[in-house]
Amino acid sequence: MSKVKIVVAGPRGNMGKEAVKMVSSTDEFTLVAAVDSKHAGMMLSEIEGFQGIDIPIYTDMQQCFKENEVDVLIDLTAPAFGKKHMQTAFENGVRPVVGTTGFTEEDIIELRATAEEQGIGAIIAPNFAIGAILMMKFSQMAAKYLPDVEIIERHHDRKLDAPSGTAIKTAQLISEVREQKAQGHPNETEELAGARGANFEGMRIHSVRLPGLVAHQEVIFGGVGQTLTIRHDSIDRTSFMPGVKLAVDAVLRIDTLVYGLEHIIE
Numbered sequence: 001m002s003k004v005k006i007v008v009a010g011p012r013g014n015m016g017k018e019a020v021k022m023v024s025s026t027d028e029f030t031l032v033a034a035v036d037s038k039h040a041g042m043m044l045s046e047i048e049g050f051q052g053i054d055i056p057i058y059t060d061m062q063q064c065f066k067e068n069e070v071d072v073l074i075d076l077t078a079p080a081f082g083k084k085h086m087q088t089a090f091e092n093g094v095r096p097v098v099g100t101t102g103f104t105e106e107d108i109i110e111l112r113a114t115a116e117e118q119g120i121g122a123i124i125a126p127n128f129a130i131g132a133i134l135m136m137k138f139s140q141m142a143a144k145y146l147p148d149v150e151i152i153e154r155h156h157d158r159k160l161d162a163p164s165g166t167a168i169k170t171a172q173l174i175s176e177v178r179e180q181k182a183q184g185h186p187n188e189t190e191e192l193a194g195a196r197g198a199n200f201e202g203m204r205i206h207s208v209r210l211p212g213l214v215a216h217q218e219v220i221f222g223g224v225g226q227t228l229t230i231r232h233d234s235i236d237r238t239s240f241m242p243g244v245k246l247a248v249d250a251v252l253r254i255d256t257l258v259y260g261l262e263h264i265i266e
């Protein structure tokens with residue numbers, strides 16, 4: 001069987017570095033090129049930390065897809081670029097596996113329509129860690145019985161978007177099983193703006209950003225005389241790589257856009 005030909009966008013980032021390692025060390029995958037925000041024309045092996053990985057770097061994704069035969073794009077860049085990168089992949093018949101966050105519900109509807117028109121598989125996964133997927137699934141189960149819920153997500157202080165893609169996805173999954181509900185005291189006030197966090201259909205989402213953190217989330221449910229906390233911690237970015245691999249395998253078998261690895265992991 002021929003190897004899956006992969007391009008990684010964002011190879012020098014926290015996640016991109018791990019993805020380059022994972023793809024390079026997986027027998028059934030071959031890394032053909034990287035798309036970076038700089039270093040056009042260089043080889044990845046010329047950059048510290050990538051010795052022996054002799055693939056070209058492009059800053060122009062169109063050019064990358066024109067000059068190389070590519071099956072799958074793994075995009076781990078920045079919220080401002082995820083959508084554009086997916087559109088470029090679709091235009092070139094390349095299947096995107098996207099961990100980049102920052103997509104709106106409208107973006108996802110639009111991108112799914114394009115994927116289906118073209119019969120190209122695509123995956124947007126706000127979180128690739130199996131433990132995080134379970135946290136979201138368990139939270140959805142719990143919300144049926146304990147509909148008062150607040151989400152606290154904690155991340156490193158280099159993160160661009162808040163709330164995290166995982167927190168938004170968790171709130172979306174919970175909202176599938178609970179009625180919209182105002183929480184807290186009906187007359188509560190914020191003495192400092194933002195004190196009660198972001199409001200997603202009445203659920204509150206709180207974002208903590210500190211050096212030393214990687215990616216962590218608690219989903220706290222409150223009921224009469226009790227609370228339930230479901231917590232997940234990624235303490236290392238290797239936690240995401242089995243999910244990235246699974247998504248690459250899955251994206252070759254689908255012809256629509258899947259949003260969330262919970263649809264892939266039964």
Ligand SMILES: NC(=O)C1=CN([C@@H]2O[C@H](COP(=O)(O)OP(=O)(O)OC[C@H]3O[C@@H](n4cnc5c(N)ncnc54)[C@H](O)[C@@H]3O)[C@@H](O)[C@H]2O)C=CC1
Pocket residue numbers: 009010011012013014015016035036037038076077078079081098099100101102125126127128129165240
């Ligand atoms: N789905 C998941 O499981 C995870 C998703 N993420 C998301 O992945 C994204 C990247 O996260 P990190 O690696 O921590 O960020 P990072 O800032 O460490 O790395 C991003 C890299 O992308 C590059 N880049 C930026 N714009 C680009 C462009 N237009 N073309 C090519 N390269 C570009 C930057 O130069 C940088 O090297 C974020 O949106 C983050 O929320 C992060 C961790 C896990």
Ligand SMILES: O=C(O)C1=N[C@H](C(=O)O)C[C@H](O)C1
Pocket residue numbers: 101126127128155156159163164165166167214215216
């Ligand atoms: O930026 C990060 O680091 C992460 N981003 C994703 C998100 O926004 O949910 C996934 C994970 O939480 C790490």
